[in-house]
Amino acid sequence: MTASRTQFDWRDFSVPALPPLLRAAMDCFVEHGYHGTAIRTVAGRAGLSVPGLYHHYPSKQALLVGIAESAMADLHARSTAALAEAGDDVEDRFALLVECLVLVHAYRWEHAFIAASEIRSLDAPARAGHIAARDRQQKLLDDVVAEGARLGRFGTAHPKDASRAVTTMCTGVAQWYRTGGPLSPEELAVRYVQICRGAVGAP
């Protein structure tokens, strides 16, 4: 009981999200699309031969599945850590979850782009798994907004719609935000908490 384990810091984006091979594949998919990417291009970018790459991932599909699963797992782990930090108060839970969504989509926009644009390229079982992960993720926010509405803390008459709108607003950050602009991801997150509170009818 002397030293606790190092806590997972959901605000820390200094650690690479993906192992180098998946990173190389993601960069290729972002630039050329899944179908426009040849496996030898990924191998070359990762400094491997094609057989060397296949030793780790048996197919291009396996690379896409690896990226999609890592992205959703990372988002979910950060989100549950944010909710744990927030504690019981529904407005705190909402604020930290929105902050988390904005940070992830500002820092890791490529993941979101792949998730949004290449779901069609996942084989049926992987696609079902991805949709289940997305639903599980959405439910975190749905529950918070529903509770806020039930308690009268959020004035929205349509908590489910408002929750989805908040999600698309925050994931939409990945479409336009790039680091190096006038606002840091953290500053942007502060503004989004305000905007999103308005969207659910918080005072």
Add this chain to the structure above:
Amino acid sequence: MTASRTQFDWRDFSVPALPPLLRAAMDCFVEHGYHGTAIRTVAGRAGLSVPGLYHHYPSKQALLVGIAESAMADLHARSTAALAEAGDDVEDRFALLVECLVLVHAYRWEHAFIAASEIRSLDAPARAGHIAARDRQQKLLDDVVAEGARLGRFGTAHPKDASRAVTTMCTGVAQWYRTGGPLSPEELAVRYVQICRGAVGAP
């Protein structure tokens, strides 16, 4: 001065947005991606030979450009018609522009999907043109939100961020909404006007 010309009804989505050839290309791109689509697949879907298709569009790129330009032109025409209908009041202008954005992205989600996922596949000049069209579109809402903030009708401290958040919320409808669900596009638009008013701090 007896009969006026038929007005363009920005709420009417009964007319196909694209000529059949571009529609066939868009369906292929949605299913398989731009790079995953062979020109003969588009030709087959449109009931043409490959030379027959090339007679109308000299390349696959020309098809993508045609889709992107049609989508942005349609969105802009509907948006300016909505603003014209709204008149001078800033809250009316905001409400009708949000309604328009939601309707377009609910009825024409494939256009938005292509615009979001295949910009990378446009050649440089077409990409620059698309970005200019997107900026021009965004400015319509930016101006309305800025005016509302200036007049004190919208409480937001960050009108530009709020405007972008509203845009991504409304365009995000294309990611999840499909006709045939519990809400019609028109019913969804009513809810989104409320949610988006909250996002900009309207009472």
